[in-house]
Amino acid sequence: MSRIGKNPVTIPEGVTATLEGKIITVKGKLGELTQEISSSISVEIKDGLVSFSRISDQKDIRSLHGLYRALVQNMMVGVTVGYTKKLQFIGVGYRAAANGQNLDISAGFSHNIIISIPAEVKLLAETEKGKAPLVTLTSHDKQLLGAVAAKIRSFRPPEPYKGKGIRYVDEYVRRKAGKTSAS
DSSP states (O other): OOTTTTSOEEOOTTOEEEEETTEEEEEOSSOEEEEEOOTTEEEEEETTEEEEEESOOOHHHHHHHHHHHHHHHHHHHHHHTOEEEEEEEESTTOEEEEETTEEEEESSSSSOEEEEOOTTSEEEEEOOTTSOOEEEEEESOHHHHHHHHHHHHHTSOOOTTTOOEEEETTOOOOOOOOOOOOO
8 A cells, every 4th residue: 555645634623624426525623625535545533534545556546545645735735824925036136026916027137027916825925124125925735835935936946056046945955156267
């Protein structure tokens, strides 16, 4: 059995989990999330636990077993605690400003980039003098939050020579030595 898939997911206090057909719905204080489960995985909700089992030991079905358990666990954490991602804008003239659900990015291009953030993601842009601008994204949906953060980072990923670009706060950027002059 899958080490991850065989562990049941505990339903926290204040969270309700329902199963209708092959769709599991999790409701909590921060919101509601749904996930469709593959027909090769069976789900059982009983005594405050969500258990997963598979119909066969084929390789692709074994991988789905752990996947759906992890997705449901992420849903439980999301509706109770939520998730946060922070992005730093490192570089001269790099700026970020929040206008409602729109993020205005100035990252060294000839024009500003304006990206619309989904309503499920809360946006906060902070600019402090002498420090790199910081964008904080918060949501109950881990998958959506990661996709939005990756989209913002993709406009100017950090480069290895000077370290300029948009990066996650805890991200390590491996630096390279530049050219050396021949004398």
